Amino acid sequence: xxxxxxxxxxxxxxxxxxxxxxxxxxxxxxxxxxxxxxxxxxxxxxxxxxxxxxxxxxxxxxxxxxxxxxxxxxxxxxxxxxxxxxxxxxxxxxxxxxxxxxxxxxxxxxxxxxxxxxxxxxxxxxxxxxxxxxxxxxxxxxxxxxxxxxxxxxxxxxxxxxxxxxxxxxxxxxxxxxxxxxxxxxxxxxxxxxxxxxxxxxxxxxxxxxxxxxxxxxxxxxxxxxxxxxxxxxxxxxxxxxxxxxxxxxxxxxxxxxxxxxxxxxxxxxxxxxxxxxxxxxxxxxxxxxxxxxxxxxxxxxxxxxxxxxxxxxxxxxxxxxxxxxxxxxxxxxxxxxxxxxxxxxxxxxxxxxxxxxx
Numbered sequence: 203x204x205x206x207x208x209x210x211x212x213x214x215x216x217x218x219x220x221x222x223x224x225x226x227x228x229x230x231x232x233x234x235x236x237x238x239x240x241x242x243x244x245x246x247x248x249x250x251x252x253x254x255x256x257x258x259x260x261x262x263x264x265x266x267x268x269x270x271x272x273x274x275x276x277x278x279x280x281x282x283x284x285x286x287x288x289x290x291x292x293x294x295x296x297x298x299x300x301x302x303x304x305x306x307x308x309x310x311x312x313x314x315x316x317x318x319x320x321x322x323x324x325x326x327x328x329x330x331x332x333x334x335x336x337x338x339x340x341x342x343x344x345x346x347x348x349x350x351x352x353x354x355x356x357x358x359x360x361x362x363x364x365x366x367x368x369x370x371x372x373x374x375x376x377x378x379x380x381x382x383x384x385x386x387x388x389x390x391x392x393x394x395x396x397x398x399x400x401x402x403x404x405x406x407x408x409x410x411x412x413x414x415x416x417x418x419x420x421x422x423x424x425x426x427x428x429x430x431x432x433x434x435x436x437x438x439x440x441x442x443x444x445x446x447x448x449x450x451x452x453x454x455x456x457x458x459x460x461x462x463x464x465x466x467x468x469x470x471x472x473x474x475x476x477x478x479x480x481x482x483x484x485x486x487x488x489x490x491x492x493x494x495x496x497x498x499x500x501x502x503x504x505x506x507x508x509x510x511x512x513x514x515x516x517x518x519x520x521x522x523x524x525x526x527x528x529x530x531x532x533x534x535x536x537x538x539x540x541x542x543x544x545x546x547x548x549x550x551x552x553x554x555x556x557x558x559x560x561x
Contacts, residue, residue, distance in 0.1 A: 211278050213238055218354060219484070221361040224453055228472040228480045229362055230465070231354070232455055236485040240376050241271035243350030244339045245279075254337045259284050261329050261336050263322040265291045266416050267486050268341050268374070273302040284333075286326045288318035290415060294490045317409060317420040341374050342423035348380030355384040362479055367393040369468035370483035371417035371460040372404055375425035377483060382430050393478070395433045395471060396542075397464045399442070405434045405542070406521030406551040413506065414439040416460040416485065422555040428547045435515060435539040436524045437463040440506040443495050446488070448511070450496075456488040459495055466537070470514055515539040521551065 209215040216234035224230045248254045259282040262272060269285045276283040283304040287296070291308070299306055307329075313320035330336055341347050358365060365385055370378035382394040401410030402418030405428075409420045414437070439459070446462025449455050457465075461484035468482035494500050501507035515537045518524050524538040548554045 213242060213274055213278060217242065218357055221358065222453070222455070224465075224482075225469070225472055227476055227478060228468060228482065229358075230453075230455065230468075230482050230484050231358065232457065232461075232484045234487060235267055235271055235274075236377060236483065237266075237268040237271035238274065239354060240341065240344075240347040240350040240380075241268060241275055241339070244341075244344055244346045245272075245275055245281075247346050248337055248339075254281070255335075256280070257335075258282070259333050259336045260339065261326055261333065262286070262339050262341065263319070263326045264341070265318070265322075266295070266373075268339075269299055269304070269306075270295060272339065273299040273304040276304065277302040284329060286322045286329070288312075288322055290318065292490055292494070317411075319420040323421075341376065342419075342421070342425060345425070347374060347376035347425050348383060348427075351377065351380035352384050355381060355388075358385070358481060359388065362481065364479055365389055365392065365481055366478035367395065367468075367471060367475070367480040368483070369395040369464050369471065369480065370397065371464050371485065372396040372398055372426075373417045373419060373460075375404075375423045375427070377485070379425060379427045379430055381483070383427070386430075393432045393471075394430050395435060395467060396431045397435050397437055397460075397467050399463070400436050400438060400525060403555075405436075406547065407436075407525045412439075413504070414442050414459055414463065416458060417463065422547075426547075428542070428550070429544050431542040432544060433539055434521075434542045435467045435537065436521075437466065437537050438506075440508045441466060441511050441537050443501060443506055444508040444511040446491075446495050449484075450488070455484065457484045458486045458488050458491055460485050461488075462495075466511065467515075467539075512537050 217238045219231040219233040222230045261284045263286045265287045285306045288309050309321045309325050312318045386392050399414040399418045401412045403409050404419050412418050442459050442463035445466035449465045464482050472480040518538050518540045
C-alpha cells in the first residue's frame with residue numbers, strides 16, 4: 203500500500219483544486235478557496251524578503267475570500283491581521299474571519315467616487331499611519347497575485363493536456379490574468395474569456411451598485427492586463443445565481459455565485475466549440491451562501507429568482523451597449539458578450555483607465 207505523507211496544514215491540503223470533467227470538452231477547476239494561492243504566495247515572499255516580522259500587523263482591504271485566505275494563513279502562522287471591509291460582506295464570512303483572530307473594520311458609507319472600495323482604501327490608509335510598521339498584501343496591485351498561479355497551471359496541464367480555452371470571473375485581475383499568462387506560454391492560441399457583471403469598471407462600464415459579488419470592481423487594479431482577453435461577458439446576478447444552482451443540481455458541485463457565472467459562460471462556449479478543451483475556474487464553495495443563493499425564498503425576495511436562465515448571450519460591440527440593455531431591463535441585467543480581441547482598454551473604450559487610486 204502506498205503511504206502518502208500528511209500535509210503540514212489545511213492550507214497545504216486544499217490550496218489546489220479538484221479538476222472535474224463536466225462535459226465531453228468542459229473541465230471545472232473546483233476550489234475550496236482559490237484565494238489561498240495568491241495569499242500564501244504573497245505572504246511567503248514577504249516573509250522571505252523580510253517585509254513581515256512576527257510583531258507586525260498585516261493590513262488589507264477586502265469584502266470577500268481574499269480576506270478569508272489571509273485569516274486562515276494568519277491563524278496558522280500567528281500573524282496579526284487587520285481587515286477593512288464594507289456592509290456588503292456576508293455575516294458567515296465576517297464571523298469566520300473574526301473567529302480566526304482577524305480584526306475586521308466595517309466602513310459604513312461609500313466614497314463619492316470609487317464607492318465602498320475607495321472608502322475602504324481611505325480607512326486602510328489611516329490604519330497604515332496608525333501602524334507605520336505593517337505589511338500590505340495589496341491584492342489588486344501586487345504582481346505576486348497573478349504570479350502565484352504556476353502550480354495551478356501545472357496541475358491543469360497534467361490533468362487535461364491540451365487546453366484551448368479558459369473561462370473565469372474577473373475581480374482583482376489576479377487569477378485569470380495569471381492563469382492565462384502561464385497557459386499562453388504553452389498554448390499561444392489559448393482563447394481567454396473574462397466574466398464580469400454590469401456596473402463594473404473593469405471592461406469599460408460606469409461604476410454602479412452591484413448585487414453579484416466576488417467579481418467586478420469599482421476601481422481599476424494594476425493586475426488587470428486587458429490584452430490577454432479574447433472575449434468579455436457581462437452576467438447579471440439573477441443569471442449567475444440560477445447557473446450556480448444548476449451547477450449543483452446537475453454536477454453536485456456546491457459552489458458560489460462567481461462559479462455559477464463562469465460556468466454558464468463556459469458551458470455555452472464549450473457547446474459552440476466541441477473540438478476545444480475548455481477549463482472554467484470555480485473559485486469557492488457554496489456554504490457561505492446557504493441562506494442566500496441556495497434559498498428560493500431569498501432569491502424571490504431580492505427579485506432575482508429565474509425559472510430558466512438564457513441559453514446564449516446577446517452580442518454587443520461596445521461595453522456601453524451592455525449597460526444600456528441592463529437599464530432597459532430595470533437593472534436586472536442581461537447576459538451579453540463582446541469580442542475584446544486582446545486589445546488594450548484604451549483601444550476599446552477610447553480613453554485610458556487610471557490606477558493611481560490603488561497605489
